[in-house]
Amino acid sequence: MIAIAVTSGKGGVGKSTVSLNLALALLERGSSVGVLDADFYGPDIPLMVNLKRTIPLKRWMLGRSLDREPLTLEPVERYGLKLMSVGFLIGEDQALAMPAQLLHGALRQLLTDVDWGELDVLVIDLPPGTADLQQQLFGLVDLGGALIVVGPQDVAHLDGRKVLDMLRTAEVRVLGGVENMAGLVCPHCGEVVEVFPPTPEERSLWAAGVTRLGSLPLDPAVARAGDEGVPVFLSVPTGVVASAYRALAGEVADALEAA
Numbered sequence: 290m291i292a293i294a295v296t297s298g299k300g301g302v303g304k305s306t307v308s309l310n311l312a313l314a315l316l317e318r319g320s321s322v323g324v325l326d327a328d329f330y331g332p333d334i335p336l337m338v339n340l341k342r343t344i345p346l347k348r349w350m351l352g353r354s355l356d357r358e359p360l361t362l363e364p365v366e367r368y369g370l371k372l373m374s375v376g377f378l379i380g381e382d383q384a385l386a387m388p389a390q391l392l393h394g395a396l397r398q399l400l401t402d403v404d405w406g407e408l409d410v411l412v413i414d415l416p417p418g419t420a421d422l423q424q425q426l427f428g429l430v431d432l433g434g435a436l437i438v439v440g441p442q443d444v445a446h447l448d449g450r451k452v453l454d455m456l457r458t459a460e461v462r463v464l465g466g467v468e469n470m471a472g473l474v475c476p477h478c479g480e481v482v483e484v485f486p487p488t489p490e491e492r493s494l495w496a497a498g499v500t501r502l503g504s505l506p507l508d509p510a511v512a513r514a515g516d517e518g519v520p521v522f523l524s525v526p527t528g529v530v531a532s533a534y535r536a537l538a539g540e541v542a543d544a545l546e547a548a
Contacts, residue, residue, distance in 0.1 A: 291433035291545060292411045293464070294426065296456070298448025300417045302440040303469040305333045306515060307505070308414035310530075311436075313522040314538035316369050320409040323364060323371040325399060327426065328416040329385050329392060332376030338367045339518020341381045362403045368523060373403050393425045400429055418448075419455040427459045433545055434464035436502070439494055441471055441485045449494045464544040465502035466494045467537060473507040474529060481506075502544070503537035506530060 295311070297304040308324060316322045326334035335341050364371040375385060375395070387395065405411065413430070415423050426432075435456050439449040449466065456463050472481040484507055495501050508530050514521035522531045 290405070290408045290411055292413060292430050293541070293545075294413045294415050294432050294435040294461070295438060296415045296423070296435055296452050297417045297438040297445075298419075298450070298452045299445060300331070302417075302438050302445050303505075303511075304328075304417065304438045305337065305414050306511060306520075307436075307438050307467055307469060308412050309334060309337055310520050310522040310534045311537060311541065312370055312410075312412045313368065313520055314531075314534040315410055315412075315541070317522075317535070318538055318542065321407060322369075323373070323405050323408045323411045325403075325411060325413045326372070326374030326376060327396060327399065327413050327422070329375050329387075329395065329422065330416060332374045332385075333515075334372060334374045334414065335376035335381070337515050337518065337520060338372065340365060340367060340372075340377065342377055342379065362398070364403055364405060368520070371405060371408065373399055375399070389421065392422055396422060396425060397429055400426075419451055423455065424459065427461055432461050434462040436464055436541070437466045437494060437499060439466060439468055441468060441483075441487055443486075443488045443492060446488045446492060446494050449499075450497050453494065453497055453499060463499060464541060465500035467502055468504045470507040471504040500544075502540040503533060505533050505537070 295304055295308040312322045312324045324334060326332045364373045365377055379385060437449050437452055439445040453463065473484050474481055490496060506529055510525050510528060511521045511530055514524045522534050525531055
């Protein structure tokens with residue numbers, strides 16, 4: 290099994306959307322794929338596949354259930370993917386009020402105590418930033434590589450470069466970067482509208498030596514798909530976004546083979 294971490298320097302760039310749709314594109318290519326939603330403080334994958342837990346986990350059980358008691362967890366199967374998220378264990382509106390020192394054990398359990406079965410690829414959706422949870426992951430799993438997701442804004446590339454520094458310090462192979470929401474295709478004239486001001490090339494993630502593996506357009510269908518629980522790769526399979534994810538999956542597969 291090859292584990293791929295999907296990272297970002299800041300929230301709001303669509304990292305979870307990229308993780309889920311990339312996983313579906315890899316699945317279409319014939320791989321057996323799992324997705325671990327390791328964004329403990331903002332687990333969005335359950336909403337994106339329309340599997341929301343409405344009953345909250347009792348507060349006193351949070352640390353016990355996720356860290357102290359040995360558990361064997363079965364992944365949730367949806368759209369051909371095997372999925373695990375802390376969002377399947379706590380209520381949709383419930384905060385993960387867990388001390389930081391317990392998060393390491395919780396992350397370890399979701400990695401090692403889940404019966405993933407025979408997987409070719411495990412896509413790990415990390416929380417944004419460079420905090421301790423990300424660094425703990427590097428010690429728990431031998432990553433085949435990492436992707437950095439950025440938006441077109443200068444601030445997204447700035448924070449992406451900080452993630453790049455973290456990955457290089459941890460000696461994690463960077464497969465490349467993905468620019469999400471790169472432009473809006475006008476539904477009337479077909480021209481690309483630059484909604485966000487572009488990042489100066491010299492301040493971009495690409496100038497720091499990261500290969501641009503793909504650019505994903507801004508499309509209202511992506512937002513609708515996420516809220517409705519059917520990823521855009523499946524809800525609009527012939528659309529421009531799905532085509533971009535197919536191309537991205539090919540680039541990721543080639544990068545992994547080149548390791």
